[in-house]
Amino acid sequence: MTDPLPPTPVLETARLILRPIEARDIPAVQRIFPQWEVVRWLHAGVPWPYPDDGAATNMTQCLEQRAKGERAFWALTLKGGDDTLAGRIDLWPFDGEKRDMRGFWLDPALHGRGLMTEAAEAVTAYAFEVLGWPFLYLTNAVANRASGRVKEKQGAELVAIEARDYVGGPAEGQVWRLDRDAWRARQG
Numbered sequence: 001m002t003d004p005l006p007p008t009p010v011l012e013t014a015r016l017i018l019r020p021i022e023a024r025d026i027p028a029v030q031r032i033f034p035q036w037e038v039v040r041w042l043h044a045g046v047p048w049p050y051p052d053d054g055a056a057t058n059m060t061q062c063l064e065q066r067a068k069g070e071r072a073f074w075a076l077t078l079k080g081g082d083d084t085l086a087g088r089i090d091l092w093p094f095d096g097e098k099r100d101m102r103g104f105w106l107d108p109a110l111h112g113r114g115l116m117t118e119a120a121e122a123v124t125a126y127a128f129e130v131l132g133w134p135f136l137y138l139t140n141a142v143a144n145r146a147s148g149r150v151k152e153k154q155g156a157e158l159v160a161i162e163a164r165d166y167v168g169g170p171a172e173g174q175v176w177r178l179d180r181d182a183w184r185a186r187q188g
């Protein structure tokens with residue numbers, strides 16, 4: 001058993017405000033998320049083709065999980081923008097078994113600018129320094145190089161390759177471990 005998560009805080013990076021998701025984010029999610037390059041390497045539980053009420057259904061599930069303290073969900077918003085959701089990053093505790101504790105996706109129009117690495121660093125700092133977790137297990141499809149690269153840039157260590165089911169079909173997945181002490185050492 002893990003303790004329920006506290007209320008999700010607002011986190012800030014150089015270029016982003018990460019704020020708790022809200023029901024008003026549904027239209028932005030429904031507009032951005034159902035794109036093959038976003039969903040292809042997400043877990044097979046994501047419905048595809050994406051239904052018209054997909055974002056609304058997912059929002060209900062997320063808000064329920066958050067209310068129970070099971071998961072934290074942040075909307076990525078650009079600093080200096082209009083607070084519209086441009087992506088999402090989720091965090092949940094280790095359940096003693098499933099080596100996967102974070103998920104993320106970003107509007108393809110914003111890929112390749114280092115934004116998710118920035119968001120991942122803020123959420124990692126929160127997990128290690130505020131929640132006091134000693135490690136994070138992280139996963140991605142081997143073929144999802146951008147996601148794997150975010151882990152590499154954070155200093156995570158590859159610990160396993162496992163068969164996984166993705167929206168795009170079965171494929172090999174990488175399991176990474178990011179240890180708090182190693183991460184702190186890299187912060188200088």
Ligand SMILES: CC(C)(COP(=O)(O)OP(=O)(O)OC[C@H]1O[C@@H](n2cnc3c(N)ncnc32)[C@H](O)[C@@H]1OP(=O)(O)O)[C@@H](O)C(=O)NCCC(=O)NCCS
Pocket residue numbers: 037038039041042103104105106107110111112113114115116117118139140141144145146147149150
């Ligand atoms: C994964 C994702 C969130 C990364 O977001 P991002 O803001 O573009 O990531 P960053 O810019 O911080 O870092 C991406 C890195 O991957 C690299 N990269 C991107 N595509 C690549 C490819 N095809 N091959 C190798 N490297 C690649 C980038 O060059 C960058 O590395 P660098 O800084 O060393 O140049 C984004 O690609 C995404 O939303 N993908 C769809 C959803 C998804 O797959 N989520 C993860 C599921 S595990």
